[in-house]
Amino acid sequence: MEGSKTVLIVGLGLIGGSVAMALRGFEDYRVVGTDRSEQTRAFAREHGVCDAVAEDADSVLPEADVVIFAMNPRGIAAQLRHYRDCFKPGAVVTDVGGIKTSIMESASCLPETVDFIGCHPMAGKETSGIEHADGALFHRAHFIITPRPESIREHIDLLWRMGQHMGFRDIVVTTPEEHDKIIAYTSQLMHILAVATCDDEDLFTCKGFEGGSFRDCTRVAALDVPLWTELFSMNAPALCESIRKLEQNLHAYREVLESGDTERLREKLAYSADRKRKMNLE
Amino acid sequence: MEGSKTVLIVGLGLIGGSVAMALRGFEDYRVVGTDRSEQTRAFAREHGVCDAVAEDADSVLPEADVVIFAMNPRGIAAQLRHYRDCFKPGAVVTDVGGIKTSIMESASCLPETVDFIGCHPMAGKETSGIEHADGALFHRAHFIITPRPESIREHIDLLWRMGQHMGFRDIVVTTPEEHDKIIAYTSQLMHILAVATCDDEDLFTCKGFEGGSFRDCTRVAALDVPLWTELFSMNAPALCESIRKLEQNLHAYREVLESGDTERLREKLAYSADRKRKMNLE
Numbered sequence: 245m246e247g248s249k250t251v252l253i254v255g256l257g258l259i260g261g262s263v264a265m266a267l268r269g270f271e272d273y274r275v276v277g278t279d280r281s282e283q284t285r286a287f288a289r290e291h292g293v294c295d296a297v298a299e300d301a302d303s304v305l306p307e308a309d310v311v312i313f314a315m316n317p318r319g320i321a322a323q324l325r326h327y328r329d330c331f332k333p334g335a336v337v338t339d340v341g342g343i344k345t346s347i348m349e350s351a352s353c354l355p356e357t358v359d360f361i362g363c364h365p366m367a368g369k370e371t372s373g374i375e376h377a378d379g380a381l382f383h384r385a386h387f388i389i390t391p392r393p394e395s396i397r398e399h400i401d402l403l404w405r406m407g408q409h410m411g412f413r414d415i416v417v418t419t420p421e422e423h424d425k426i427i428a429y430t431s432q433l434m435h436i437l438a439v440a441t442c443d444d445e446d447l448f449t450c451k452g453f454e455g456g457s458f459r460d461c462t463r464v465a466a467l468d469v470p471l472w473t474e475l476f477s478m479n480a481p482a483l484c485e486s487i488r489k490l491e492q493n494l495h496a497y498r499e500v501l502e503s504g505d506t507e508r509l510r511e512k513l514a515y516s517a518d519r520k521r522k523m524n525l526e
Numbered sequence: 527m528e529g530s531k532t533v534l535i536v537g538l539g540l541i542g543g544s545v546a547m548a549l550r551g552f553e554d555y556r557v558v559g560t561d562r563s564e565q566t567r568a569f570a571r572e573h574g575v576c577d578a579v580a581e582d583a584d585s586v587l588p589e590a591d592v593v594i595f596a597m598n599p600r601g602i603a604a605q606l607r608h609y610r611d612c613f614k615p616g617a618v619v620t621d622v623g624g625i626k627t628s629i630m631e632s633a634s635c636l637p638e639t640v641d642f643i644g645c646h647p648m649a650g651k652e653t654s655g656i657e658h659a660d661g662a663l664f665h666r667a668h669f670i671i672t673p674r675p676e677s678i679r680e681h682i683d684l685l686w687r688m689g690q691h692m693g694f695r696d697i698v699v700t701t702p703e704e705h706d707k708i709i710a711y712t713s714q715l716m717h718i719l720a721v722a723t724c725d726d727e728d729l730f731t732c733k734g735f736e737g738g739s740f741r742d743c744t745r746v747a748a749l750d751v752p753l754w755t756e757l758f759s760m761n762a763p764a765l766c767e768s769i770r771k772l773e774q775n776l777h778a779y780r781e782v783l784e785s786g787d788t789e790r791l792r793e794k795l796a797y798s799a800d801r802k803r804k805m806n807l808e
Contacts (some may be wrong), residue, residue, distance in 0.1 A: 305573045429732060457717060
């Protein structure tokens with residue numbers, strides 16, 4: 245017996261594929277995956293990414309106890325609308341999108357018999373596609389759960405246990421609004437920074453002169469353009485505020501440098517370096 | 527026999543110690559190190575960081591064929607002035623400083639019998655001190671050599687071979703001015719970015735929500751304040767220009783986001799991501 249309950253993952257790209265691999269063996273759940281790409285389904289079958297690969301969601305979704313949508317935000321919204329009347333009553337429906345408010349709004353089309361709870365596995369790679377999926381992708385990552393006010397406690401606990409099984413280093417429950425505000429700074433701004441750094445006219449002449457800091461800061465610059473266009477534009481006000489604050493903080497450093505006041509520069513660097521040390525990220 | 531020639535490393539911190547370890551076994555050179563800290567010298571002796579550890583530079587420097595100064599830029603300038611008349615005629619004198627124009631200017635005090643050639647091993651860690659020195663530190667790093675117009679070809683070749691022996695992934699010869707202009711962008715700006723990002727008022731509330739991009743971008747923020755105060759202020763005009771360009775490039779992204787023009791955002795992201803891919807950093 246492969247499990248008496250079913251978790252269905254719709255979309256087996258980098259994240260969906262990694263979730264499938266990391267979820268296998270979770271309690272008494274059978275992990276079924278599907279993807280609109282035949283090639284992706286074939287890869288999933290050949291590499292045992294899931295317990296079973298379905299041709300499409302239609303056949304499995306009405307029987308699934310948990311459904312995870314793993315595609316771009318607009319794709320998630322479209323799938324929720326498409327399948328709104330097909331879910332098993334009592335099912336937990338979730339997603340892996342990098343923004344939450346807008347996705348949770350689109351989930352308001354679901355019937356009351358279904359509990360939609362947003363999830364954000366804060367992990368990724370510079371590459372996409374099932375061939376880069378990795379069951380260990382989440383080991384250094386945070387798992388964020390954003391329930392609706394109406395969400396049932398046992399369902400939140402179920403997603404929490406799934407997060408533990410997938411090996412996340414910690415799990416946080418918060419509101420979609422709080423998630424989006426913080427993520428604008430800790431994730432989206434870092435991606436804007438990376439691409440803006442690559443817009444410098446001197447980019448190509450600098451090869452052979454970049455240190456580890458340059459490689460690290462621009463690592464995410466070669467991003468998935470359609471995905472990040474959606475993520476950025478669906479969180480534009482919070483992201484713009486984060487960019488504005490960084491422009492200001494950069495400008496403040498430039499002013500001190502231009503003033504030639506070395507003592508003020510030293511104090512300013514000590515202040516910022518101390519903040520980083522206090523944050524104490526491993 | 528430990529080698530018929532002597533390379534003396536003055537300053538056995540993270541970089542000096544790593545250089546010593548990486549240089550051991552180089553041709554027929556004996557690697558002698560010294561440091562003003564007794565504790566550092568004891569550590570170097572106990573851990574075999576060099577072939578020999580000297581109490582001070584005074585006793586070894588007049589016999590040394592190559593002298594490498596490995597301390598903060600102002601310390602290097604002070605040492606060059608202090609030892610200006612003590613070098614062995616024909617000696618090659620070099621340093622490991624992260625800026626070159628200002629250090630090379632201070633080297634103009636040396637007599638004509640000595641060939642000063644600037645070096646910049648583009649590697650580092652977030653931690654300093656000999657206990658973090660590592661002979662493999664340079665394996666992914668670039669080695670930059672900035673000769674004077676009068677520098678002798680064989681001396682440049684000697685430093686090139688030393689760079690190869692230390693395991694740098696590549697070696698570039700350029701002018702100090704060009705070095706400082708490029709480094710303002712590829713290294714100094716990345717450090718300003720990291721500290722400015724940590725100045726955001728939301729820093730401490732974001733713990734638990736940071737992804738790999740945030741960890742990478744702020745990795746260097748807990749920097750060595752006295753060292754970077756010197757590096758930044760001794761290259762202020764080029765650094766200010768780099769900060770100004772980044773402010774502009776960030777502002778351009780903010781404008782597109784504020785306009786709500788998703789198609790323009792997509793085009794802009796595609797342009798930047800493509801530049802990163804073309805740069806093709808491993």
